């Protein structure tokens with residue numbers, strides 16, 4: 001994420017800011033120009049617990065480009081981290097040259113909190129992404145993460161992973177052919193339900209790490225590409241943050257995904273070391289094999305602005 005500034009006084013503002021801490025002016029983010037603006041109509045979910053800070057599109061119910069993708073607009077505290085994750089990731093999609101409004105299947109989100117009696121399964125089906133907002137509760141999130149043996153689990157990770165499924169459906173036979181996809185990831189026509197059933201019933205013996213970024217990615221080519229897409233977005237966002245905050249100084253901007261990736265590897269060591277200095281877990285607890293990096297590159301080079 002880049003550093004934004006207040007259009008009134010040029011003070012630094014955060015991506016989730018609704019007003020400037022220095023001059024007090026009300027702010028709204030305009031995704032079309034990737035800047036904060038003042039004096040525009042705000043998303044109708046701004047004055048709710050969801051605190052959306054995007055500009056209204058002027059369309060139905062005065063929602064923004066992000067909230068208008070939701071099936072339901074009943075504001076809820078548990079939706080807040082997921083909405084922030086959606087806004088952060090949609091900004092990335094636009095920058096990468098993907099406008100969901102111009103793609104099929106139509107992208108929509110269903111945000112609901114699962115309970116023991118009525119569980120909600122996070123997933124993607126024909127453009128509809130379902131997110132279990134019960135995971136906004138940190139203790140519940142950790143419980144699920146540990147029970148599944150995952151090193152990393154966050155609302156942002158969910159949004160990026162599920163958008164990876166949508167992106168595959170929107171980009172296959174448009175931005176890449178089924179054949180070239182299968183050459184890299186394997187045959188996605190393999191029975192998906194059976195693959196997931198066998199994954200959840202199986203033991204993690206670590207053998208996935210030669211060819212995949214995670215145990216889950218090894219379950220089916222669709223999960224592999226969704227995981228790879230999420231990692232590409234993690235890498236590009238963190239890289240943008242590091243360069244604009246000058247954690248990393250570069251004489252010239254790297255061109256292409258490989259050049260970014262070569263700078264990313266030492267950056268992850270710094271990132272993890274900084275967190276360890278504060279007694280925090282590694283934010284990037286992954287080590288990608290050459291084959292996994294080839295898959296990241298496959299995804300990155302099919303994105304209109306990076307390819």
Ligand SMILES: [Zn+2]
Nearest residue numbers: 006009020023
């Ligand atoms: Zn200001």
Ligand SMILES: [Zn+2]
Nearest residue numbers: 043052064067
């Ligand atoms: Zn909104």
Ligand SMILES: [Zn+2]
Nearest residue numbers: 161165223226
């Ligand atoms: Zn998935």
